[in-house]
Amino acid sequence: MYKDLREFIDFVDRLGALRRIDGADPLFEIGGITEVAAGRADCPALLFDNIKGYRHGMRVFTNATTNVQRAALALGLDPGLRPLDALKAWMEKRKTLRPLPPVTVGNAEFLQNTLAGSDIDIARFPAPTWHRHDGGPFIGSGSVVVMRDPDTGWINASIYRVQVHGPDKVTVQFDHGGRHGAIIARKYWDRGESCPVAVVHGEDPALFIAGFEYLPDGSSEYSFAGAIKGAPIEVCAGPQTGLPLPAHAEMVFEGR
Numbered sequence: 001m002y003k004d005l006r007e008f009i010d011f012v013d014r015l016g017a018l019r020r021i022d023g024a025d026p027l028f029e030i031g032g033i034t035e036v037a038a039g040r041a042d043c044p045a046l047l048f049d050n051i052k053g054y055r056h057g058m059r060v061f062t063n064a065t066t067n068v069q070r071a072a073l074a075l076g077l078d079p080g081l082r083p084l085d086a087l088k089a090w091m092e093k094r095k096t097l098r099p100l101p102p103v104t105v106g107n108a109e110f111l112q113n114t115l116a117g118s119d120i121d122i123a124r125f126p127a128p129t130w131h132r133h134d135g136g137p138f139i140g141s142g143s144v145v146v147m148r149d150p151d152t153g154w155i156n157a158s159i160y161r162v163q164v165h166g167p168d169k170v171t172v173q174f175d176h177g178g179r180h181g182a183i184i185a186r187k188y189w190d191r192g193e194s195c196p197v198a199v200v201h202g203e204d205p206a207l208f209i210a211g212f213e214y215l216p217d218g219s220s221e222y223s224f225a226g227a228i229k230g231a232p233i234e235v236c237a238g239p240q241t242g243l244p245l246p247a248h249a250e251m252v253f254e255g256r
Helices: 005-014 029-038 068-074 083-096 180-190 205-212 221-229
Strands: 018-022 045-049 060-062 138-148 155-166 169-173 197-201 234-237 244-246 251-255
Touching: 005 018, 005 045, 005 068, 029 045, 029 060, 068 083, 068 205, 138 169, 138 180, 138 205, 138 244, 155 180, 155 205, 155 221, 169 197, 197 244, 205 221
Parallel strands: 018 045
Antiparallel strands: 045 060, 138 155, 138 197, 155 169, 197 251, 234 244
């Protein structure tokens, strides 16, 4: 099974389901192309590079799991299964999943390039304005937001949209006050404290899927993703927050 997002992209490429697009504009064009591709019969995954205004290698990957083939691949199933057979296979696998807690490692490649304080400039990374009525650029539309419950120590790692507001400021869209992230944040705020948070970009596709699951309070998305893969997710302690961060992610924001 794939180790990380890069290996997943390689597998998708070998299946002939990846399209590379150079020179797209992050203002509406990346979002528009993504939606058009998602509506096609072949529904390809897209890898954008040489994005307008950004240097080569600052890439955006979209439509990761928007068809049965890639969803099956992300879930550790045979990507050649027909849609109904893939659904049945997942339902059977889902019954037998057992949480597999993450393991802590001492090093993560994303820590080799670290910026802090006045050196931070989020504008160096492509953040598309996906839709015409969006309030601005969203660097996170499939990013995992990691938080720790201050009462129990439970780690929540769910998917939320993340909007850029300045060189060192983003906001997390919790949708409503009942989401786990909103509940955890409110606990800190009610104490007059700021809430430590990490935003993970380019995570393992199994963790991406786990982040969309409506797991009960106290359940770990890391453990659910490990169960999908049949191997524990490797994490490391964030240097700013101490939160467990997926060691094979592409990029992580830490803040409060």
